[in-house]
Amino acid sequence: MNWFQRHHHLRPVTPEDKPSLQTFLRKTIYLHQHLDWRNALDWVGWQPFWLAEKDSQIIGFLASPADPPLASWIRIFAADLFVSPSRVLVELLEKNVEWHREYGKVSFIASLGLSDWFSHLLQDSGFHHHQDVVMMTYDLNFVSCQTPLLRDGIIREMGFEDLPLVTAIDHAAFEPLWQLSQIDLSNAFQKCTYKTVLEVNGKLVAYQMSTESESKAHLARLAVSPEMQNKGLGAALIRDLLEHFILHKGLQSVTLNTQSTNAASLHVYQRCGFHLTGEQFPVFILPLY
Ligand SMILES: CC(C)(COP(=O)(O)OP(=O)(O)OC[C@H]1O[C@@H](n2cnc3c(N)ncnc32)[C@H](O)[C@@H]1OP(=O)(O)O)[C@@H](O)C(=O)NCCC(=O)NCCS
Incomplete structure (x- = not known):
């Protein structure tokens, strides 16, 4: 002692x-x-x-x-x-x-x-440094969203009853460190003002949830089922939320956070008109074994 x-x-x-x-x-x-x-x-x-x-x-x-x-x-x-x-x-x-x-x-x-x-x-x-969380923003003066239109699939508003499937997609798409439990996804559901799911042939395969405050919105969560990635679905959800917040609601900007090592997300966000703000903070890991 x-x-x-x-x-x-x-x-x-x-x-x-x-x-x-x-x-x-x-x-x-x-x-x-x-x-x-x-x-x-x-x-x-x-x-x-x-x-x-x-x-x-x-x-x-x-x-x-x-x-x-x-x-x-x-x-x-x-x-x-x-x-x-x-x-x-x-x-x-x-x-x-x-x-x-x-x-x-x-x-x-x-x-x-x-x-x-x-x-x-x-x-x-x-603890040792693992990666950084980096911040990105989309604003009206920057660039328009360069994404193809969604051909196969529909985007609709998420309902509370979608949460079990949303949780399954979340856990399949994110590595364990970044997964959210159904409790937290349901807390996010309550706090987010715009949340959508994307269905292909009647099957729920992707979702996003975004919060909103006065003049700006924040994309809090985005995931696509692994087998449906790289088909433009992530970009379609982003395009839809930009239209919702910027065109329909007249907000000035949309922000988001992602990981410095998440190449696919950085690529799709940049292609949709987001840019890195330079703000970031570290993620540390303490291995137990
Ligand atoms: C990030 C994510 C939502 C993108 O969804 P998606 O449906 O695959 O996105 P899209 O098909 O619209 O675009 C993917 C783009 O990333 C590119 N890409 C895929 N893997 C990549 C990699 N390792 N490095 C660079 N670019 C990559 C694809 O080529 C494609 O670009 P292109 O259309 O210019 O060719 C999806 O990968 C995902 O769910 N990841 C796990 C959860 C996650 O990281 N969420 C976001 C972080 S908060």
């Missing part, structure tokens, strides 16, 4: 801790929250979610539950102003790793590096 463990108590978070966690969040500045479709404290009740306390006072907590089962992200990390955030992260991370090794199915924990201090902490704790 090291000095930290002798002077602090580490334990899994329970639902009764939620009010104390909320209070803690209001006062700490060492806070990392994943870009998530749910609130960070909605993960209370999931494991692993551990906290550290001293004299019954919370000094930090860390959650990295996997949902879907192969995608474990650091969903939230918070540490007290008066302790070393690096020490708190190392100790809580060890508990999260032990839990995943014993009960989980993941082979790594991933984290976004949304701030410099947290990126440094992750690297000091054994």
Whole structure:
């Protein structure tokens, strides 16, 4: 047992801790929250979610539950102003790793590096740089959408009842790290204002979901079934959403994020008139084995 463990108590978070966690969040500045479709404290009740306390006072907590089962992200990390955030992260991370090794199915924990201090902490704790999330934008002054018209297939608005098939497409198209569970796809469904599916011969083969705020929209999710890729379906969904937001609703721009290593998506987005903005943030990975 090291000095930290002798002077602090580490334990899994329970639902009764939620009010104390909320209070803690209001006062700490060492806070990392994943870009998530749910609130960070909605993960209370999931494991692993551990906290550290001293004299019954919370000094930090860390959650990295996997949902879907192969995608474990650091969903939230918070540490007290008066302790070393690096020490708190190392100790809580060890508990999260032990839990995943014993009960989980993941082979790594991933984290976004949304701030410099947290990126440094992750690297000091054994995480390595995996890829970057890059931002792209389409605006009226840039270029028109160069995509062929969709010949075989129809695009229609997504209904709640489509979510099981949408989830299946999502899991077939994305690597495990970037898959969303049906819970999160249904959260995305509630928050997105324009969501469509593409059917070919009556079979649902692709989908997109986009959010909207005042003068701009954001393409949050796009996937095409692997066997139907490279046939222009992704571009058809993008063309349709650009028409919806720019032509019909009069919005000024549409933004999106993708991965720096996702060559197919970068290609199709650029062909549809999106360009890289230069903004990006790193994705880090901690292998468990
Ligand atoms: C990205 C994605 C939605 C594109 O859908 P799609 O239906 O295949 O797209 P399209 O057929 O309209 O266009 C694909 C283009 O990418 C090109 N492409 C495919 N693989 C490529 C690669 N490895 N490198 C470069 N270009 C590639 C194709 O040649 C085609 O371009 P072209 O029409 O100029 O020849 C699909 O690949 C997918 O679902 N990927 C997994 C999920 C994902 O990454 N979503 C987006 C990231 S947020």
